[in-house]
Amino acid sequence: MRGTSRVATRALLAVAVTGALLVSGLSGPASSAEEQVAGDHGHGAAQKHRSHGPDGIALDRQDLVAAPFAADAEVPWASPEYDGAAYTSDRPDVAGRAGLAMVHAIYVYAREMSSRFPTFGAMFQADMRDASRLLQTQYGRGIRFDERPDTRGGGRPTVVDVTVVHSRYRSAQLGAANQFDVVAGELAADGRFSNPDKKYVVFLDAPSQYCGQGELWQDTRRNAGNASEQRTIAIVYRPYDPNTATTGGFCRGRTLRHELGHNLGALQNVAPHAFDGAHCADSAEDTMCYTFANTPDTGAAVFDYGNDDYWDPIAAGGTTKLPWWTVNLSRFVCPPGGDCSRPNIPEF
Template sequence: MSPPLPHRRRLVVAVTLLAVLGGAPAAAGPDTAAGIDRTYAPPADDAPAGLVYSGLSADRTGACAGLFRVVGISNTMCTHGPDPAPAGLDVKRSVAPLPARKATAAAPSALAVCEGDGTSGRRVEVLYVRGSTSRYSQYLETFRQLAEQVDVIFNESARATGGERHVRYVTENVGGQCRPVVRDVQIPDAALNANDWAPLLNAVKAAGYTRTDRKYLQFVDARVYCGIGGFAGDTRKSDANRSNSGPEYARADSGCWTAGVAAHELGHTLGAVNNNAPNASGAAHCVDEYDVMCYKDGPNVVLRYSCPNQALDNRLDCNHDDYYHTDPPAGSYLAQYYNVADNLFLIKGGGTNPPPPSSNLALSATASASYTSAWESVLAINDGIDPPSSNDTVNRRWGTWPNTGQQWAELTWSSAQQVRVADVYFFDDNGGVRLPASWSLQYWNGSAYVAVPGASGYPIALNQYNRTTFTSVSTTRLRVVLNSGAGSVGLLEVKVTS
């Protein structure tokens, strides 16, 4: 993530601050200790460079010792602080959209490797975060390509050490290819444009993006930062390392919508670069250039060009000794301390490319409903989150309390879809919302809603998906109709396949 020699970025004074605060961060533990000394102020903001420290506390004890803590959010979140824009980019000038690519054998316009159903397990989920103005349709292809380029950076870096690693994204089928899902997340304009990360984080969390098995790669339609990412600073070589859990957030604003910036900030959330690494800068970066994670991040930092090929500026850990190696030598630093190549959000090996028939078409639909309780969200039904149980208290839910009788939830597509299978997960809190007495599927035939033909049946069971198959139909709308029984009704997730 480095501009050409001799000058790379505007300097960040965080490294001096970290030296004052006492070095490496604590290995683990919530920030709950009484009497934590937070008297050290962050550097002054440099807004034109995207170096916005407002809302960050420089902690010298607790979970974020030696780092910054994001103030004003419910759970402790640490960060290395903001990164300035690489040469050629301007925080205050949005990058242009990328043109659509034509797939070739050498450069497919899709992810080279996907895994499983595209939603289960630890995954990186791509978010387009915007206010009242949307550029989602204009930049959707750009965001997909940038996420795919990030995957190339991670895998080509792994290949340099004789291995294979891919980013395990939340994925969907697009034109017969496996591509990253890009969520369109609208938040209040004031939160989007705040000179403080916390309002945006709180708004994104309020929209439901809080899963502990997610890293959220945010393309933010604002001009506040270049990039900033969460960073645990945990050096333990263990699956329990805090870099192996979420929710965690990486942010790139519109002036820095590039694969290099996205890979850099995502790299921080995955654990790069710990301050006890051989070539660490002391502020979560490295000093042996060229490298995605290296740059001069403080006035006293001296860079070394031990990897002089500037093409390595789009690769991880150019000497494979600081934070990323798929098979580190015995006794080496990465054989003893945390190694990003071991991160559980990465696919180790070839993975599996699910065939198009298994693609969940619901992910690309717009959800609506007959009625939604004020504290629930109809967006729950196609957000791609597999519920842990029918009484899910962590993720979004759609419910109709106190309304009873016949209710419905609907998926609408912008173009006709060929559908023949639906999997429905019911919401039941053992209180006001209970399993339905019965349910059915209807589709829009162009003039009216009619029952899907040849339905195999409509099972009703707790804590699992309930599947029905039917004669394939082409439609732009599919409706789940629920008839209440002992209470109001609700859904946690609906999957639709062809």
């Protein structure tokens, strides 16, 4: 029953998004909806809904406006910045970080295709660094990615550990309307990606109509048992021409940070600017907001503009806390001071 309802929801979303893009491509976000999962899974009275619909190309404004918002800026990347190693297993965690919650990256390519990881591995590195950098710059606390030593040695900094997966599915299957479930199912059945202390973010090298998609739990409780603290999946999609040299066809800019934001619990539907229960609408520069034609450009990329929806004021130099789950509480976020080899100190 649950499976049927999910398929139906996704199919309807695909139609809605396609229609919106054909009609204007300028106004309004891609359609997005919460998929509600009944039952409370033993967490008392807290209500939880898992997953939200795919984030459409409207999330990535690069093709839609002459001057993209700062939040959509695509960071430069170059192959020599990455060691080029391609591993098919999760490498040993960097010394001192073992056992800490972290985000592990996966590159998935289709059964009949050749891996493009040698070409775009450096771009994925750049985008993950960029996803963490805004939190580091704004709050002094990044996202803890799963990292490994650079195989070139020489005192180089660690690199993000990306596992390369050759899917059992062909491009047509990975690019179908149910692509999130196809990929999440394949990874769930793969013993390499079952660590309960890791969140998994996928770069899916297959066609898509969307920019990305991530699981979002609705659970407002401010404690370590919050549902957002568990293993989740996020996917960055490839809706553009794969021959585009600077992107490989993937959505970049705010996309990865946005999908990880969902995984970390942004936004709870009680947040004041949660117009659709999962996204805000108070700043076009806000990672988790959709950019309507009339959404204010507040000037610079931010992670929770105004600290009123998903990042506590007390974690931004203020003194107050929001009365629902916020991302600064996450064990996947680095502690104040930014030392990611130490656990977070959540402001419950």
